[in-house]
Amino acid sequence: MDGVLIPTLVSGLLLGSLYALMASGLSLIWTTLGVFNFAHGALMTLGAYIAWTVTEQLGLGLAAGFVAGIGAAVIAGVVIELLLVRPFYGSRNMMLITVMTTLAASTIIERGISVIWGPRLKQLPRVIDGQVNILGAPVSAHETLIIVLAPAVLLALWWYTGRTRSGRSLRAVGQNQDSAALIGIDVPRTFSLAFGLSAALAGVTGVLLGSIRFITPGLGADPLVNAMIVVIFGGLGSLGATAGAAYVIGMMEALLVLWLGLYWTPSVLFVALIAVLVFRPNGLFGKVSA
Amino acid sequence: MTRTQRLFALAALVLLAIVPFFVTDSYTRHVFIVAFIYATVAVNWDLSLGLGGLFNFGHVAFFGIGVYTAAILTTALDVSPWIAIPAGGITAAIAALIIALPVAKLQGIYVVLVTFAFGQLCLQIVLSQGDLTGGAEGLVRLPYLTIGDYKFIRDFKFAYYYLALAILAVSVIVLLLIAQSPFGKSLRAVRDNPDYAASRGISVARQRVLVLVASSVMTGVVGGFYAIYLRVASPEVFGFSIATLVVSMVLIGGAGSIIGPAIAALALTFATEAMAGVRGMEEARFIIVAVAMIVVLQVAPGGVVDIFGRLLGSGRKT
């Protein structure tokens, strides 16, 4: 058993790290604006394509590719906020309308990528080559980097929203927009900030994933769905709950694949999801509203 | 539903019924059939989304379930297509009941997420259960419809055209009846003011379960028809693109109006089919539909029917 268990746990950790990066970006926008960004996966894909173009086509190296990929995601995120979310502030159906506009944005970006880059598979080089030994199991250095980087990014985000002025203003706007405005916080600017930051997280995930999977226009769709399951499990309320749920789901997925095989894992995950929601409508770690 | 609207719906039905006598080429009839199929999915979605105010984003999965029910029954179990098509309605209703369990209790965005995730998980299951579903390649060479020796594909799809139109007409008539019934009014009440509705004896959770199941039946049936008509089942039916296309039909047509989404479905299907014929537009047409939906949401959140309503001075929909 030992020979299988450790690699499974490592793969669970890797999945959990990717989901945590994705889901924390979704949760950041949700807690600040009450908008669920269905284009989050497409932003990730866009980041990966731009990084590939700069790294491979223009030959400027991986570092430049990373910066360009993340930057492109941020710009696209801010544009989405300005054009597709801002016009609907204060609308009674804002949550529903923005689901549709961001869904449309994801279609536009994904199809746009198909038109520009075509259907051929692409891949980014790895940040670090070679292998690392974790508890006797060989793991690629790149995957180890993701496993280490994700908690670091989450910690940085936690520090930022808890300790800095602008980070705290994000939380304040999320909890009470009127009160935030009345202590002098520029609410619309804070919205742009939230979208930009979240898109940066999507970009980071995209460029990291772009070297362990093939880059296709649908690169972001799969992780987005898994990140959605994470936020349903964890509730959308807090960063801690979202991160916790990400690792729980990542581990569950890896263990289910080990025990039941790839065939039944999605169905079992979904049944578990329904069961959780029947008994805890606000998620596994979510608060039950009074 | 005013008298004018009822007359308009009747006139439209008569008009569509005589179309095959003027349009005789197989391709144009095919576009009509596909448009009727999309329209059926859209109007049924409008029942839960527009009338019920339930943020159900898994509706297209009911369609996909109908598609795969008919495909699996006819290929693996040799069931007659005449039974396989309605069977799609039954499996879709069962799926709706399962998804309704958590959805009845959930609020806001969680309804969107769970229903959306449901659709994506259907896709995952179809992909992983390749022995039964054909995996990513899907199922092909389904049996076609016949009555006695008459094959529906003959006479330039003449019979398929009327069957598709009949499914759409039944859907629209049933939905208009539902909209005018106490049940339909209770749905609008729950949508607009759930607290007030509950305080008048309406169980919000129960109406949500009912509306999900009601909207799934004809959607599953038309899914079964789609599979039999095209003689294939492919996992694409669970994808983002079809969901975005159909939701844009509901929105552009005007959510909650039933007739509006039907009109929008016909118009959008013809528009996208026309664009598909232009080189370089195969991908871009989806972008254009997405942009059109955003524009409608910005300038006329009530959709096209709302615009007509304002032009005619009646002010309010239905």
Add this chain to the structure above:
Amino acid sequence: MPDPILTLSGVTKTFGGLTAVKDVSFSVMQGEIFGVAGPNGSGKSTMFNCITGIPFGPTGGEIRFKGQRIDKARPHDIFRAGLSRTFQKDAEFPDLTARETVALGGHYGAGLRGQHTRDAVEEALDLCQFEPARRDMQTADLSVYGKKQLMIASALVAKPDILMLDEPASGLTRPEIAALDDLLIKVNAIGVTILIIEHVLGLLLSVSQRLLVLNNGAVLTEGDPKTVIRDERVVEAYIGGAAA
């Protein structure tokens, strides 16, 4: 002495660290008009919501209606059991006509069908003196008083044992308040017990047979309206210590 129809014992409702309703106990007797007064923010509406389970019942304590516990019941079951309420604001189905709105209560609340529903709808609208010409108008287009009448009619269509009114006079003009006064007396005369909360005291003092005053979420005093209103503590609760 008639029997109590609705009894609250030790009802408490908290939101986080805030206690909106504190240990409230009282009984409403069969057939009476029972008034609840109290300044803004005294917990009247919260208490109302607790009784009718919207969105949830109380955090602590017990509520009995016709002898049955209802503090954990769901709102639609509470209405079907014969306890109906109105809302202070936002209470309309903008997409439905007046007749359709009232019919919903008859259909889902009292299980009426077909002609029975239609008769009950007209009866309730007549009782509330809702203008016949406006009965097929969209609710959104009605006047403020029209919406009030409609809401009361939709509560009465299921022939409830008790009608609970949440600040019915807010936003009404003086003649409209006078009409409302007459309406409540008429409704009470056909045997409907009334529990009314109101911030404006004129209407409350005119119709109530007994009056309860809430302040800071707790019962301040209870008794004959004319006596209660002279209570120094009540005056102080409304307009401050300096005045008392």
Add this chain to the structure above:
Amino acid sequence: MSRLLDVSGIHAGYGTVPVLHGIDIHLDKGEAVGLFGPNGHGKSTLLRTISGLLRPSRGTVTFDGQDITTAKPSAIVAAGLIHAQQSNTLFGDMGVEETLELSAFSPRARDGWKDRLAEVHTLFPRLAERRRQKAKTLSGGERQMLSIGCALMCAPRLLILDEPTLGLSPRLKGELCAAIAEIAKKGVPLIVVEQDVEFLLTLTDRLYLVEQGEVAREIDGSNAPDHQEIMDMYFGEGAH
């Protein structure tokens, strides 16, 4: 004396429902005024319009010579016009100290924020005791204290308080009234909305009675209503 705030001919409402029908109020430097009147007649709407949360359909708001009618709320706060809302729940999941620190947000408020925090703690010692507690766990009175404390952290040049004693016990109400009187004594210009007219009369120089979206009456020392009049206003004529 010069005008600090001039609100003239304000019409505003929500959607198609008009609430304010041409309100005029003003406040001179160093002055304190009170607003009172029945519920639902537009007091809170007026305050939202002044602080920029609501755009008026007609009329102008001038603060210290600047037209702020269409200014953003954050710019209005930066200019020093601070509004503490009625039953303000602030930021439920944020700690008391954290909220107070964040409230010194605009550039002008950042200077000397530590001194002001100390002042707030002197005024409301309970906020110092509850430093690390989350806002949603506070009692009603503590929430009001935090709300006023936050407003003070914004370095107000004009402070607007909307029903600061709403729903409080007499003891807590007394405590808050004393604190507000203390703030007024320091020379911070005030607009206070209250039901307690007699408290307003001790605190402020002038009162406006707002009824049906209009100023129904302006009251100063010379035409102050007597006890009977106030009783009539609330309890209806003939109640006593």
